[in-house]
Amino acid sequence: MRGVLNTGRTIRQGSFVERKNSPAYREEAASLHMNEVDMLDLELEEGSHVNVRSDQGAVVMVARPADGLARGEVFVCLGPYANFLVNPETHGTGMPDFKATPVTIEPTTEPVPTVREIMERYGGVGYEG
């Protein structure tokens, strides 16, 4: 399925923002909120894993139904999962297009990476603690 990724703050994201390596933060930051009809089309249930791809790469997230989104619109709270997909082009403003990233979404059985694993993919070295 093709869609457009919107990002923004959620209260759960804010609650765990100073514990970014916790399971609670990952659960929120890796949640892909979708229209329920789109989920039916892709044969997804709440909690199903999806591979989300943009021109920057692909990352596995967890599908969740959301009642405020139109078909083709998906929402992920700001954080490393959404930003894996966001293009750094700023069109001379300094600000990337955080609110409108074209993505494709397909079901997968792959696991959701941790924040640490995402940073290791970037070339970092994970810190335990």
Next chain:
Amino acid sequence: MKVEDVVCTFCGCLCDDLVVEVEENRVISVENGCTLANEKFIGDHRLENPIRREGGRWKDVSYDAAIQETAEILLDADRPLLYGWSGTFGEAQSVGVHLAELLGAVIDNTSTVCHGPSIMAIQEVGHPGCTLGQVKNRADVIVYWGANPIDAHPRHMSRYTTYADGFFVKEAFKERKVIVVDVRKTESSAVADEFVKVDRGGDYAVLSALRAIVRGKRDIIPQQVAGVTREQLFKVADICMNAKFGAIFFGLGLTMSRGKNKNVRNAIELTEELNRHTKFTISPMRGHWNVYGSNEVFTWITGYPYAVDFARGIAFYNPGETTSVDILKRGECDACLVVASDPGAHFPRACAEHLARIPTVQIDPHVNATTHLATLQIPVAVTGIDAEGTAYRMDGVPIRTRKLFDGTYPSDLDIIGKIYERVKEVKRS
């Protein structure tokens, strides 16, 4: 021990009415705080001591060694970037700007991926704003545009708008009209008197249509503008024009979507049009507790609010060129000092990858996403818990944050001040 009138250092509301109970070096309860405040004060998990990456492993280092190495990394770099600053207090920000000048570095704050476009618009057409106290006591119409305060600024509605009784608005919930404009339904749109759902990327067109209506050009409005019906546009314009005092609060729905700074400029110009009929103000919903302060401090020292480049020996500012995302995307900086923010989590992938390629030093109390990308992290006290200093609320009112107990961590100012002294010694020798 109970401490009253505690200032919450989470979001730009800087609520200053918390009651916090402290037992030795630990907060055990918070009254009056929102969910975010409770998590901030009670769920406090810190990095214990400075850590340094050596090959593929992390090792503990002393504060003195970490400070010395940071100074050396910054002095060795040709184009250092000093990024973050919105999660620390003004006195530390000030030393950061002087450090940038001494190094010939670029210094940028988190406005760059937040309300930077709003600042660009304000530089073009000005800012008809007011304090939150004025809004609370006078406003009978509130517009939240591209903002979701219930999630991002949980007490904004109860302290200043929807549910806050004021001097001239005795029964706020009955007397105030609240309009929410957004591309999706949110918790905030659910409590609005009027929800205007705009098509994605359509804010500029809807703002232009409202400007035309306020100017008396109803006949040129088509049946629908970016998903909003003509009737609803008329209704919203009438509510605004009939207000005694209206206040628009806008969020990243305007600054991050198509049009960016031009969306904000159009919203400011709508406010100007409305002032031909009544009193109307407009203000950004600033995110981090002291991001407004970083703009103030940068501006009073350099003349520019963010993205300040000292490479020429004088302050230079050009969003799109001297902004952090652009510098990192181009792979231009060869060292980065991150203070009180988390670009690993909040910058696009390509930018975070560059942070992993260069020496990156992070000064932050917590282990976050940037920790894994850094070469060195220095933990500090949390301002508002075991450090204190000046912060600016989202409406530009300075508020002194308080220290609740004497902890064992140095403050941001202690660490950045020592780095500055080391750099100064080398530069002068």
